[in-house]
Amino acid sequence: MTSPPAAGTFMLDGRQVEFREGESVLAAARRHGIDVPSLCYDDRLEAFGGCRLCAVAVKGVNGFPASCTTQAQPDMEVETRTPELDDLRRTLLAMVVSENGSERLAVDPLRGLASQELQEAVADLNPDLDRFKGATSGSSRPDDANPFILRDYDLCISCYRCVRVCAEQEGDYAITVAGRGFGTNISVEFDGHLRDSSCTFCGQCVQTCPTGALADRKAMRFAQTEEPPPLPTRKERRT
Amino acid sequence: MTAAFEKTRTICGYCGVGCTVDVLTRDNRIIGIQPALDGPANEGALCVKGQFAYDYVHHPDRLRHPMVRNAEGVLERATWKQALRKAAAGFMQSAERHGRHAVYGIASGRTPTEADYMMQRFMRAGFGTHFIDNCSRA
Numbered sequence: 001m002t003s004p005p006a007a008g009t010f011m012l013d014g015r016q017v018e019f020r021e022g023e024s025v026l027a028a029a030r031r032h033g034i035d036v037p038s039l040c041y042d043d044r045l046e047a048f049g050g051c052r053l054c055a056v057a058v059k060g061v062n063g064f065p066a067s068c069t070t071q072a073q074p075d076m077e078v079e080t081r082t083p084e085l086d087d088l089r090r091t092l093l094a095m096v097v098s099e100n101g102s103e104r105l106a107v108d109p110l111r112g113l114a115s116q117e118l119q120e121a122v123a124d125l126n127p128d129l130d131r132f133k134g135a136t137s138g139s140s141r142p143d144d145a146n147p148f149i150l151r152d153y154d155l156c157i158s159c160y161r162c163v164r165v166c167a168e169q170e171g172d173y174a175i176t177v178a179g180r181g182f183g184t185n186i187s188v189e190f191d192g193h194l195r196d197s198s199c200t201f202c203g204q205c206v207q208t209c210p211t212g213a214l215a216d217r218k219a220m221r222f223a224q225t226e227e228p229p230p231l232p233t234r235k236e237r238r239t
Numbered sequence: 240m241t242a243a244f245e246k247t248r249t250i251c252g253y254c255g256v257g258c259t260v261d262v263l264t265r266d267n268r269i270i271g272i273q274p275a276l277d278g279p280a281n282e283g284a285l286c287v288k289g290q291f292a293y294d295y296v297h298h299p300d301r302l303r304h305p306m307v308r309n310a311e312g313v314l315e316r317a318t319w320k321q322a323l324r325k326a327a328a329g330f331m332q333s334a335e336r337h338g339r340h341a342v343y344g345i346a347s348g349r350t351p352t353e354a355d356y357m358m359q360r361f362m363r364a365g366f367g368t369h370f371i372d373n374c375s376r377a
Contacts, residue, residue: 044276044283110244110263113273148291169284203290207274207283218291219263219271224243 008074013081019072026054026067029080036080037089037121039096039210040159041068042114045168050159052092053121056080064088090127097122098132099157100211105129107155107212108223117210118157137184138213144193145232148201148217151186151194155213158184162205162214174199244270251289254348254375256280258289269293330366339367348375 004021011017012029019028024047029036040051047068055064059077064085067078079085096118097105105119122129138156160177163186167173174197178187188197206214217231244263251258259278263271272293276283295301305322306314317325333341344362346355355373362371 110271113276148287201287201291202285203287204274204284207285216271216291218294222244222265222270 007072010072010075011077013079023072024068025056025058025070025072025076025078028072029067029078034080036067037093037124038068039117039121039157040161042161042165042208045161045164048160048164051096051157053089053096055085055088055092057082057085086125090125091131093121093125094127094129094131096157097127097129098134099136100138100155100213104155106225107215108220108225110219110223111150111206111212111215112209113207114161114210115212115215135182137179137182139185141193146194146201146217147231148203149194149199149206150215150217150220152213152215153185155211156186157211157213159210161208161210162186165204165208166199170200170202170204172198172200172202175205246273248275251285252349253286253288253292255351258285260285260289262293269296334366340370342366342368343370344368344372346371346373348373 004023006018007021007023009016009018010028012025012032013034015032017028017032019025023031026036026038026041026047027043030043036054036056038051038054040048041054047066049066049069052064052066054067056067056070057064057079058070067080105122107115107119109116136154137158138153140154141151144151158177163175163177166175174194175186175188177184178191179185188194188199190196194201203216206216209215221231244265246261246263248259248261251260258281259275261273261275262269263273272285272290274281274283274285274290305317305319307317307322307325309315330342342362344358344366346358350358359371362368
């Protein structure tokens, strides 16, 4: 991969930094070693702007735009860490956490490559985990007895990274978002099982999931932090 | 949470694409595979084989040495030299008895271009048949 050429400079947390053509504020910040929190962001995918944790303060702009969907512009002045921003992020993160219940934030790293992102964001920002406790979205599918991908949607925070990686990277469009509000869940056609869908079991949804709601079922055989759901037997897979 | 496994950067052993992977091991045993986001060929992607098909490595059924059939048709442990001689004799016998097109070569998708070139030369120049294909056609 060749990087696009440098397109100018802007002020980032008081530092003059260069940005590349078409680069978002978030991408430029991370490239310059500034850790802006995020949950729905995967730098291989189109920016989604869903979780809003990457909100930043831009001089002369009302409100706090998401830095993943804000293109870096010459001479803009951006702050990524202010007490006000962290307050906002704590509120947002408390809402995200309420989606899956704070009891199951710690998940085994064998679940997937990105599975620690939510608990790391919580450790970073320290929100009030019980502030919005109540209704949750997403129900696990223990009935989906495929041998590879555990669909543990009780942990889902509806960041849509799995759906987007399936479409944008794998080109498969096997999974989709169904329902609205607390009825939101990740689904395949007719609400069925992955093996009856166009899923190729490439595992990219597993590896981009920031909560472990999608997990590497085979690796989970070796999980140490909790009892992993067992792999289905051959007979169970057939039925 | 302490990392309860080691990560070793390597290249997937399946096809010729050469995806970069991190193999997760504990006690010198493979317990998982993760794609490398900075892998130049795959940029974080894998297929079902590279991602999940690693149990063969420690499988008790895995062959650890060459085997050939004895006069009773039972497989016995052999040296590489014995096994290759036996295979060569079988190929040559088939070609002699049924003609050069009785032999058909399927090159592996796991091999590099140079090895595949050698394979097609082996079939075309060696056996004199154009019956040479590649497993990736399936």
